[in-house]
Amino acid sequence: MSSNLKETFTHAPPAPAALAAKVRTLGPSMTRSMQRVAEAVAADPAGCAALTVTGLAERTGTSEATVVRTARVLGYPGYRDLRLALAGLAAQQQSGGAPAVTADIAVDDPLAEVVAKLAQEEQQCLADTAAGLDTSQLDAAVAALATARRIDVYGIGASNLVGQDLVQKLLRIGLIAHAPGDPHLAVTNAVQLRAGDVAIAITHSGRTDDVIEPLRAAFDRGATTVAITGRPDAEVTQYADHVLTTSTARESELRPAAMSSRTSQLLVVDCLFIGVAQRTYESAAPALSDSYQALAHRHSPRHS
Structure with a gap:
């Protein structure tokens, strides 16, 4: 992991709404073990928010140090701050505030479905960038x-x-x-x-x-x-x-x-x-x- 990545995302903790966006944006540049942690918190924020740093490390087959490093790359000073953001994201999703991820466009999709999928993807992309x-x-x-x-x-x-x-x-x-x-x-x-x-x-x-x-x-x-x-x-x-x-x-x-x-x-x-x-x-x-x-x-x- 480069120092540039670390410096860019540790100066101000992002809001819960920005967490999923950061996982999608930064995931490809992470190590494989850090990706497992990032993917886990994005897929199940409520479940991960209930875990200690040790519990999340065990769930993802990584180490406590990897969990803490992932939290810092995502923009949080430590794992405690990440847990708070996860709890906020989980509450947002339960209230219907988080958009669903659509399926990929298939070659046999009718045009009406293509329009709907593209619109959803574009909206998600814009929301992630803004966040x-x-x-x-x-x-x-x-x-x-x-x-x-x-x-x-x-x-x-x-x-x-x-x-x-x-x-x-x-x-x-x-x-x-x-x-x-x-x-x-x-x-x-x-x-x-x-x-x-x-x-x-x-x-x-x-x-x-x-x-x-x-x-x-x-x-x-x-x-x-x-x-x-x-x-x-x-x-x-x-x-x-x-x-x-x-x-x-x-x-x-x-x-x-x-x-x-x-x-x-x-x-x-x-x-x-x-x-x-x-x-x-x-x-x-x-x-x-x-x-x-x-x-x-x-x-x-x-x-x-």
């Missing part, structure tokens, strides 16, 4: 963006589409932003950045070299760097001043990771945009109005 998002990291990223001389956003594939979405929004409130889709162009842009600029890397896996390389170049040149990723222990976070963690739905044959990660990434970039627009409202509002008027004029019958 696990570190608002102090988000606020710091917003502050940097609001005063940035220039903003670069790096992403490949679906993540580049998310980056373009953010750039278009920022441009409409008068900020200078770019989302180069070509990896070589991303690096050549990054080496021009300096203190006062911001670089954002969007990568669910956190291991995409074509995203890590320009972020590292920007980091080395003193720009403020932000990583939007589903893996807070991944390599990309080594070069990020601020880390915004996204959640994702379960990957399946007909639902690749890029689909569900895109949903949570869009939520995060929307939060960034709104935060920046709030901080720069005096200049953002007129710029946004000008862009609306320009588009309205372009599509008016007289202009046509």
